[in-house]
Amino acid sequence: MDTIEQLIAWAGPKGVKLNGLGPQRMPGRGIGLVATREIQPNEIVLEIPIACLRTLDTVPKPLVRKLPPKMSVHGLLAADLMLDGVNPSSEEHSRYAAWDAVCPTPEDLSTAPLLWPEELQALLPRAARELLDKQKAKFAKDWAGVRPVAVATAGGAEKDVASGSTSVNASQQGTDDKDGDHEDEGLKARYKHAWLLVNTRTFYYTNAKLKKRPRDDHMALQPVADLFNHTDDDSVTCKVSFDYRGFSFRASKIYNPGDEVHICYGRHGNDKLLVEYGFAMDENRWDEVVLDEVVLAKLDESQRDVLEEFGFLGKYVLDREGVCYRTQVAVRMLCCKHGEWRRFVDGADDGEATQEAVDLLVLGMLRESLSTAATKIEEVGGMAVGRPEQREMLVRRWKQIYQILQTHIHRIVGKAQS
Structure with a gap:
C-alpha cells in the first residue's frame, strides 16, 4: 500500500468523505485530486469533519x-x-x-x-x-x-x-x-x-x-483537502464552506472522469504565489507587474508630495488589461498642467485629450522595465548558485514579467499607429 492509499485508509474511518474524487500524482505538481466519475454542479465532493483538523x-x-x-x-x-x-x-x-x-x-x-x-x-x-x-x-x-x-x-x-x-x-x-x-x-x-x-x-x-486572535491566525490544516491544487479561475473551482461540523467542498461545474478538480487560493499575482507557495503560473489572469521603481524615479520631490497628499503615491501596476488608474494619475503629473491633472483626479475630465502624451511616457517606462527584465533573465541564467530548479523558477518569473510588458508595449505602439 503506497502513501496515498494509506492516507485514504486512515482518513475514511475518521469521517473524511470523498464523493467522486480521488488523489493522483501529478508530474511536476505533487499530488492532486481528480474526478473518479462524472460529477455534477453543486455536488459535495469532499467533507472533512472538525475532529480531523489540526488547529x-x-x-x-x-x-x-x-x-x-x-x-x-x-x-x-x-x-x-x-x-x-x-x-x-x-x-x-x-x-x-x-x-x-x-x-x-x-x-x-x-x-x-x-x-x-x-x-x-x-x-x-x-x-x-x-x-x-x-x-x-x-x-x-x-x-x-x-x-x-x-x-x-x-x-x-x-x-x-x-x-x-x-x-x-x-x-x-x-x-x-x-x-x-x-x-x-x-x-x-x-x-x-x-x-x-x-x-x-x-x-x-x-x-x-x-x-x-488576528485574522492571520485564523487557520487550520486538514487532511486530503490539502491535496487540492490551485487554479486562477475562481469561477470554476470547488466552493469551500465550513460550520461547526466541518468543511464541505462543492463542485461548481461538470467534471468528467480523470479531470483534475481545483480550488482557488485567492486572486493572487505570481509574485504572491511564488513567495507564499513556491510556484508561478504562466497564464495567470491575476498577474501584474509593479512599476513603482520606474515611475517614482521620474517624479521630483514636490510631485511626490502632491501625490502623497491625494493618496496616489506608489502601488503602480501593469496587469493584462493595462496600467492601473493610480499609474495614469502619477504619469499625468509629468505631462499635464496642474489644473488638467486636478480635473482628472476629481473625475471632471476623462483625460482623453492628454492620453497620447501619457501613453508615450508610459511606453518609455515599460521599455525601461523590459530592459531590466531582460538583464535579470541573462544574469540569473549565468549563475551557478542555489539549486537548478530555484534558478529556473526565478528566470520563469522574470520571463512572465517580460511577456506582460512586451504585450502592453505592442498594444501602445499599435494604438499609436492606427
Missing part, C-alpha cells in the same frame, strides 16, 4: 505552555509538526503518520524563495522581495520562540523541557550563539520546512478561540 486546539498543551504566550498559530502548528518529527514514537506521531507521509518534502518545497540563497532572493522582482522580507520576519520571530524547545528536545534535555525550563540567560545565549549555531542549522531547516508546510497548506478557519 490551535490540537497543539499539545504541554508544548503550548513552553512556547511564548503570544506566539502565532502559524508558529505553533509548525512547532507541533516539527517536534512530532523529532519524536516519531510519540502518540501524536502515530495519529498523524499517514497524513505526514504525503506532505511535500524539503526538496518539493525548494522553489519557495524562503529556501533560496540570498544571492537569488536579491534578484527577485521588487514586489516579491517585499513580500519575502515580511515572510522572513514572521519566520524569524516564530523560530526565536521555538528554538529553545527544539534544541532541548532534539538534544536530549527532556528533563528541562518537561519542567518548562527553556529560558536562556545572557551568558548561555552568548555561548549558544558561538558554539550552537552550526548544530542549530539542522533544527532550523526542519522548522522552516514545517513552517512552509503550514504556510502552503492551511485553510481559513475560525472558532470562538481564534476570533480573539
Whole structure:
C-alpha cells in the first residue's frame, strides 16, 4: 500500500468523505485530486469533519505552555509538526503518520524563495522581495520562540523541557550563539520546512478561540483537502464552506472522469504565489507587474508630495488589461498642467485629450522595465548558485514579467499607429 492509499485508509474511518474524487500524482505538481466519475454542479465532493483538523486546539498543551504566550498559530502548528518529527514514537506521531507521509518534502518545497540563497532572493522582482522580507520576519520571530524547545528536545534535555525550563540567560545565549549555531542549522531547516508546510497548506478557519486572535491566525490544516491544487479561475473551482461540523467542498461545474478538480487560493499575482507557495503560473489572469521603481524615479520631490497628499503615491501596476488608474494619475503629473491633472483626479475630465502624451511616457517606462527584465533573465541564467530548479523558477518569473510588458508595449505602439 503506497502513501496515498494509506492516507485514504486512515482518513475514511475518521469521517473524511470523498464523493467522486480521488488523489493522483501529478508530474511536476505533487499530488492532486481528480474526478473518479462524472460529477455534477453543486455536488459535495469532499467533507472533512472538525475532529480531523489540526488547529490551535490540537497543539499539545504541554508544548503550548513552553512556547511564548503570544506566539502565532502559524508558529505553533509548525512547532507541533516539527517536534512530532523529532519524536516519531510519540502518540501524536502515530495519529498523524499517514497524513505526514504525503506532505511535500524539503526538496518539493525548494522553489519557495524562503529556501533560496540570498544571492537569488536579491534578484527577485521588487514586489516579491517585499513580500519575502515580511515572510522572513514572521519566520524569524516564530523560530526565536521555538528554538529553545527544539534544541532541548532534539538534544536530549527532556528533563528541562518537561519542567518548562527553556529560558536562556545572557551568558548561555552568548555561548549558544558561538558554539550552537552550526548544530542549530539542522533544527532550523526542519522548522522552516514545517513552517512552509503550514504556510502552503492551511485553510481559513475560525472558532470562538481564534476570533480573539488576528485574522492571520485564523487557520487550520486538514487532511486530503490539502491535496487540492490551485487554479486562477475562481469561477470554476470547488466552493469551500465550513460550520461547526466541518468543511464541505462543492463542485461548481461538470467534471468528467480523470479531470483534475481545483480550488482557488485567492486572486493572487505570481509574485504572491511564488513567495507564499513556491510556484508561478504562466497564464495567470491575476498577474501584474509593479512599476513603482520606474515611475517614482521620474517624479521630483514636490510631485511626490502632491501625490502623497491625494493618496496616489506608489502601488503602480501593469496587469493584462493595462496600467492601473493610480499609474495614469502619477504619469499625468509629468505631462499635464496642474489644473488638467486636478480635473482628472476629481473625475471632471476623462483625460482623453492628454492620453497620447501619457501613453508615450508610459511606453518609455515599460521599455525601461523590459530592459531590466531582460538583464535579470541573462544574469540569473549565468549563475551557478542555489539549486537548478530555484534558478529556473526565478528566470520563469522574470520571463512572465517580460511577456506582460512586451504585450502592453505592442498594444501602445499599435494604438499609436492606427
